[in-house]
Amino acid sequence: MVEMLDRGLGPLSRIPPLPPFVTPEELVADALPLLDPPSRVTVTTAAEQALRVPVAGRWQQYDRTVTPYMVEPQDMTQSRRFKAVIFVGPSQCGKSQMLLSVSAHAITSAPGPVQLIHMTKTDADAWVEEKLDPAIFNSPSLVERLGRARDDSTFSRKRFKGMRLTIGYPVANQLSSRSQRLVMLTDYDHMPQRLGPKDAPEASPFGMALQRIRTYLSRGCVVVESTPAFPVDEAKAQPATALDPHLLPATTGGIVNLYNEGTRGRWFWECPDCAGHFEPRYDRLDYNPDLDPGEAGEMAAMVCPHCGSVIPHRHKAELNRRALQRHGGWLHESRVVNEAGERQLCRVDDEAVRSVPFVSYALNGAAAAFASWSGLVERYESARRTLEATGDETDFSGVHYTEIGIPYRRPRDADADALSVESLKAHALSGDRGVAPSWTRFVTVMVDVQGNRFEVMAMAWGAEGERQIIDRYAIHQPPDHAPRAKGEDGRYRAVDPGRYAEDADALADLPDRVFPVEGQAWGLKPVGVVIDFNGPKGWADHAEKFWRKQAREGRGGCFYLSIGRDGLNQRDRVWYEAPERASNGKRARGIRLLNMAVDRLKDSVWAALGRTDTPVGAQHVPNWLDAEHLAELLAEERGDKGWSLRPGQKRNESLDHCVQGLALAEYLGLNRVNWEAPPAWCLAGLENPNAVPLERPGDPDSAQPAPAAKSVPKRIGYLRR
Numbered sequence: 001m002v003e004m005l006d007r008g009l010g011p012l013s014r015i016p017p018l019p020p021f022v023t024p025e026e027l028v029a030d031a032l033p034l035l036d037p038p039s040r041v042t043v044t045t046a047a048e049q050a051l052r053v054p055v056a057g058r059w060q061q062y063d064r065t066v067t068p069y070m071v072e073p074q075d076m077t078q079s080r081r082f083k084a085v086i087f088v089g090p091s092q093c094g095k096s097q098m099l100l101s102v103s104a105h106a107i108t109s110a111p112g113p114v115q116l117i118h119m120t121k122t123d124a125d126a127w128v129e130e131k132l133d134p135a136i137f138n139s140p141s142l143v144e145r146l147g148r149a150r151d152d153s154t155f156s157r158k159r160f161k162g163m164r165l166t167i168g169y170p171v172a173n174q175l176s177s178r179s180q181r182l183v184m185l186t187d188y189d190h191m192p193q194r195l196g197p198k199d200a201p202e203a204s205p206f207g208m209a210l211q212r213i214r215t216y217l218s219r220g221c222v223v224v225e226s227t228p229a230f231p232v233d234e235a236k237a238q239p240a241t242a243l244d245p246h247l248l249p250a251t252t253g254g255i256v257n258l259y260n261e262g263t264r265g266r267w268f269w270e271c272p273d274c275a276g277h278f279e280p281r282y283d284r285l286d287y288n289p290d291l292d293p294g295e296a297g298e299m300a301a302m303v304c305p306h307c308g309s310v311i312p313h314r315h316k317a318e319l320n321r322r323a324l325q326r327h328g329g330w331l332h333e334s335r336v337v338n339e340a341g342e343r344q345l346c347r348v349d350d351e352a353v354r355s356v357p358f359v360s361y362a363l364n365g366a367a368a369a370f371a372s373w374s375g376l377v378e379r380y381e382s383a384r385r386t387l388e389a390t391g392d393e394t395d396f397s398g399v400h401y402t403e404i405g406i407p408y409r410r411p412r413d414a415d416a417d418a419l420s421v422e423s424l425k426a427h428a429l430s431g432d433r434g435v436a437p438s439w440t441r442f443v444t445v446m447v448d449v450q451g452n453r454f455e456v457m458a459m460a461w462g463a464e465g466e467r468q469i470i471d472r473y474a475i476h477q478p479p480d481h482a483p484r485a486k487g488e489d490g491r492y493r494a495v496d497p498g499r500y501a502e503d504a505d506a507l508a509d510l511p512d513r514v515f516p517v518e519g520q521a522w523g524l525k526p527v528g529v530v531i532d533f534n535g536p537k538g539w540a541d542h543a544e545k546f547w548r549k550q551a552r553e554g555r556g557g558c559f560y561l562s563i564g565r566d567g568l569n570q571r572d573r574v575w576y577e578a579p580e581r582a583s584n585g586k587r588a589r590g591i592r593l594l595n596m597a598v599d600r601l602k603d604s605v606w607a608a609l610g611r612t613d614t615p616v617g618a619q620h621v622p623n624w625l626d627a628e629h630l631a632e633l634l635a636e637e638r639g640d641k642g643w644s645l646r647p648g649q650k651r652n653e654s655l656d657h658c659v660q661g662l663a664l665a666e667y668l669g670l671n672r673v674n675w676e677a678p679p680a681w682c683l684a685g686l687e688n689p690n691a692v693p694l695e696r697p698g699d700p701d702s703a704q705p706a707p708a709a710k711s712v713p714k715r716i717g718y719l720r721r
Helices: 024-035 043-050 068-078 095-108 121-137 205-212 214-219 255-260 293-298 313-324 373-390 394-404 414-418 421-426 501-507 539-552 598-609 627-633 653-668
Strands: 002-005 012-015 052-055 058-061 084-088 114-117 157-160 163-168 182-186 221-226 265-270 301-303 328-337 343-346 358-362 442-449 454-461 467-475 522-524 528-532 559-565 574-577 593-597 636-639 642-645 691-693
Touching: 043 068, 043 095, 052 121, 068 084, 068 095, 068 221, 068 313, 068 328, 068 358, 084 255, 095 114, 095 121, 095 163, 095 182, 095 221, 114 205, 121 163, 182 205, 205 214, 205 221, 221 255, 255 358, 265 313, 293 373, 301 313, 313 328, 313 373, 373 394, 373 598, 421 627, 442 653, 454 653, 467 653, 501 539, 528 653, 539 559, 559 653, 574 653, 593 598, 593 653, 598 636, 598 642, 598 653, 627 653
Parallel strands: 084 221, 084 358, 114 163, 114 182, 182 221, 265 358, 442 528, 528 559, 559 593
Antiparallel strands: 002 012, 052 058, 157 163, 265 328, 328 343, 442 454, 454 467, 522 691, 574 593, 636 642
16 A cells, blocks of 8 residues: 655655556456356246345245246247247246346346346336346346446446446337337336337337347347236236237237237146146135135135146145246247137247237236245235225225236126116105114214305114215305305305305304214214315415414314325325325415225215125115205216216216215224224214214204213313322
8 A cells, every 4th residue: 555645735645556456368358258148048047057045034046936926938039030038927926026037138148238227217226226136246147248447337327347237217218219129028017008209209118128139130139027907908808818818908008918919828737637738827826715815715725627626835836946947938829720610839948939029927826836826826815805985995996906917897787887866765654854773873974065055964873884964955045144144135045165265154063963863862973074174376375374263263174175186096095185286386284185096986876886785885865955966976987097977977076075074983983883893983872972862762953962071171181199
């Protein structure tokens, strides 16, 4: 080490020594391997030789028998016959490991430019930090080929001897003006499906990736892997037939449609008893769906469709390994049709394989190495029961996408298709308007704000989420103290919530209304009043003033201001909090809002309206409800992205009321109530804090004042001894 005294600075500066002298002969010897032709080894063999993977906290050599179904797809990335390899499968089945194996082969055996495109820049950086860098630095064969310069190992680029690995994200400039021998697209269904400006989109990420490999002719390849994330497109979906046995239903976008354009390979097992080949799918698992999800999962077993043999889960790993030895394995659709009109299946190296430019694979979650059948069945059954109980299909669709690896098709049963104003009338319950059924435990009141009126609905709630509309009306008249409440002719004007803040006082008495309970000498006050925060221009400010006024009077807990959030991918169904920020740079409001994932809640309302055979989670309509208001309940239709008004429909206030009521009930804890020991606000009787005794049963005007609460001495901390 050379030490120099800097008299200007004073302290000693330490200068590291220069690197050792390198002769031209050594430089040439180091560069000569770059002139070698690509090694004739498969991707899997190269991974076994050069790549190490983490196993139970230790780094070990890559083992093809752990995920045998990944061998053929990753080996086909070096095929000169196909321009793309497309793999559809569940999460955590080894898809991401394929990207590392292909990269290791490009580094050690077939040097050339490789590009990997992740979902977002954040995800790309995380993948480099958590997956790529540890794999490189724990694999001696890879780290010795990594460049030593400062810019040779960054989040966006890795330079090795003779090749570069570029890591990017799906934007147009990342997939433009570059030639790559290999482009890998990971989690394709979570990428934007159109790149470029909104007014002039260029192409899909897959289409742009194909352009990047054109310079390399038959040596170029695009690798696409993903779990499906797009629902079935009912307008385009076709069922699998004898001529298209491996066809998946068309989706609204994403990798499933790319799979259908390829060879359509499926993973097959050989039955240990009859030696027949079959695809291990979730729908071939046998279990009792009436048991609890955990118990049902423990008894799950695969059934051979040929001989009916029952195959326990403990044989799954062995059957996967045997499939790698051609006792099953990947079988693709061929161009041959037998005399029975059935398309024959073949292996990918068969000349009769489907004549398409892409080789495609679809793996069912039942065959995935890292997924147990017990866990798969437990999650499926739990999500299915949530769907049946609430109508919310978020968890159920997620199981299809990430656990099973197939596109989700929304259930379309006869009850849903037959739901109409006539069917609602046919199942309407008799009862008096304004009177709650005998099974009522609590009441909610919902207000939808329009430009010239307040639309009001009252809903009675019972055990297990059963509910019924008990009143529906509109408030057109402003309070007397409102500005210009009466004209010169003495007639009231219509309410104008956006212009006059005082008009909101017409809602102040809603928490005090008593709804008699049928056959009982008591009635119920609302557990809460939900008021729409979205309304005509100016209403939001007036709604906040109204709530603050009620809060100063000690009644803030009686009122909730609700705001709808569109989209099926909201963070939750209901949450109650103040907004973090406002739009246009304005200061956020300081009041809490009842945020509602309206599309998910409308799924639940629609399902509840169709439950006519069970009271659990059912929503009843009364026989006195007008046809106009019944039509409002059915005013919207479900699409792939959520709910929207049907053509020709303009009013949906009753549906919005039901969403508001369900949101408040869930926020208060409806789904967490133990009905064998319910909380006080769900009790039937005068023990309920919202119950009011009636002198004359059924007459709300005979309500008696509630007994005064017993005074409890205050506990003062500093007097404790």
